């Protein structure tokens with residue numbers, strides 16, 4: 712008999728959305744960096760993969776549009792999840808991604824814990840860093856999306872706003888892209904996958920469940936809340952089959968490998984490009 716040693720954390724739709732984001736983000740990063748690093752072998756090689764300098768831009772714009780389409784669908788999904796009978800109070804429950812007072816308290820207690828000054832905070836379902844990650848992507852998408860769309864159709868854009876503002880858009884797009892790639896390829900990878908009990912990869916987002924032992928240790932307030940409402944046993948699931956886990960690791964390592972490769976390529980080649 713298989714033991715139910717994991718707790719369900721993400722729905723199928725949420726996991727598919729995350730995979731969609733992984734694919735589109737990696738393509739946008741690779742094609743964007745290909746254009747940005749065209750003076751170097753690294754940039755030329757990236758552009759070669761996408762069929763050359765011009766087609767790389769076409770791929771960047773098409774995948775950008777697909778990514779923004781996904782973002783619009785996500786916004787519709789959020790609206791569909793609102794409990795209107797108890798609005799706006801329903802927005803701020805412990806299952807919501809909206810920040811609340813407890814996150815600020817958790818943050819300071821967590822920092823104190825890093826220095827051995829306080830016990831670790833008893834996190835609920837979402838840690839403050841997970842909410843930060845989520846909202847960083849959300850607003851990042853708006854900034855990078857608006858500037859990207861204006862840059863994609865420069866003639867039409869310059870009919871509405873002065874031509875020089877395209878240079879400003881380009882810099883905003885570039886800075887936001889560097890910030891997003893730096894955050895995802897360094898901070899997100901490290902926090903999600905390289906922490907001691909997650910190493911070498913957090914299976915949560917691909918498998919949809921996390922180890923109950925880890926959840927009790929890290930998110931005791933979530934587990935207590937589910938237990939007190941009698942919901943815990945209904946959320947317990949078993950480990951995915953071995954073959955399924957191999958596939959998960961393969962997807963995860965390929966995605967992380969591409970991100971780390973792009974990060975290293977961008978850092979190593981940075982002195983050789985003219986901005």
Ligand code: HEM
Pocket residue numbers: 736739740742743744746747768771772773774775776778779855856858859860862863864884885888889891892
């Ligand atoms: C997370 C998503 C994205 C990332 C990481 C990203 C990254 C980049 C990078 C690194 C550049 C090159 C800047 C340079 O040459 O210095 C760039 C340029 C550009 N991006 Fe994006 N971008 C993203 C989303 C989008 C979207 C959604 C669109 C619009 C549909 C878009 C349209 C453009 C355009 C038109 C350029 C100018 C390309 C050129 O002329 O070289 N990008 N992007």
